[in-house]
Amino acid sequence: MAINLEVPKKHRPLIEQAHQVAMNMLRPISRKYDVAEHEYPKELDMLAAMIDGLSESGASEGAGAAGVRRDAGAADDGAVRNGSNMASVTSIAEMCWGDVGLLLSMPRQGLGNSAIASVANEEQLERFRGKWASMAITEPGFGSDSAAVSTTAVLDGDEYVINGEKIFVTSGERSDCVVVWATLDKSSAARRSSRSWSRRARRG
Numbered sequence: 001m002a003i004n005l006e007v008p009k010k011h012r013p014l015i016e017q018a019h020q021v022a023m024n025m026l027r028p029i030s031r032k033y034d035v036a037e038h039e040y041p042k043e044l045d046m047l048a049a050m051i052d053g054l055s056e057s058g059a060s061e062g063a064g065a066a067g068v069r070r071d072a073g074a075a076d077d078g079a080v081r082n083g084s085n086m087a088s089v090t091s092i093a094e095m096c097w098g099d100v101g102l103l104l105s106m107p108r109q110g111l112g113n114s115a116i117a118s119v120a121n122e123e124q125l126e127r128f129r130g131k132w133a134s135m136a137i138t139e140p141g142f143g144s145d146s147a148a149v150s151t152t153a154v155l156d157g158d159e160y161v162i163n164g165e166k167i168f169v170t171s172g173e174r175s176d177c178v179v180v181w182a183t184l185d186k187s188s189a190a191r192r193s194s195r196s197w198s199r200r201a202r203r204g
Contacts, residue, residue, distance in 0.1 A: 011087050018091040021047065022098025030099040040174065041102055048107040052130075110170055111135035112179040134175035138168040146181055153182035 007015060025047055033041050095103045104110060112133030120128065142148040151164025162182050169178060 007090055008086065011090055014087055014091050015094050018094035019097070022095050026095065026098030026102050030102065033099075033102065041105060044102060044106045048109060051106075051109060105171060107132045107171075107174075112170070112175065112177070115179045128177065131176040132171070132174070134169045134172045134178045135181075136166040136169045136172070136178050137181045139165060140167055144168075149181050149183050150186065151180065151182040152186055153184055 025043065029041060029043055033039065092103070108131070110133070112135040113131075115135065116124065116128050116133055137146055137149065138144045139148075139150060142150075149164075151162060151166065153160040153162050155161075160182075162180055164182060166180070172178060
């Protein structure tokens with residue numbers, strides 16, 4: 001069995017775009033924000049707006065936190081039709097060459113937005129369109145192992161009541177909303193679910 005490690009031709013322009021961004025926008029300000037670590041890098045606002053535009057226009061597959069829909073796997077003939085995973089991984093790897101910390105701080109491009117894009121229903125997608133979503137996974141004692149989450153989400157009428165403690169929320173100070181990782185069944189490590197956005201999160 002042979003494994004082809006070559007990047008598909010259709011993804012090479014996106015990788016080149018990511019390289020140019022990393023070289024011309026992230027690397028020049030990297031040391032600046034290493035020193036001013038508590039200062040928000042406002043240069044990222046323009047970059048995030050550019051990526052938003054590319055994603056919405058469809059001009060650049062894999063740009064931004066598009067996520068991968070659960071129902072977007074294989075076609076009826078068994079062929080894989082979704083190449084956004086490969087596009088995202090290769091372009092993000094190139095951007096990390098510029099500066100990992102700055103990349104993770106970019107508005108609307110982090111794990112929270114990817115989670116919403118991947119699992120939200122149509123109403124939720126519309127409600128959170130254009131919002132910057134943080135991700136709250138990390139808890140005391142286990143770090144960011146999502147399988148070990150102890151925060152619970154318990155259904156109460158039409159809402160989920162979330163109970164637990166998070167000790168780190170990526171970009172939480174600046175984001176519009178927070179995706180909170182919680183479990184619906186604390187006794188089962190296999191049953192994990194991400195519920196979001198407030199202590200009482202509306203069902204669905």
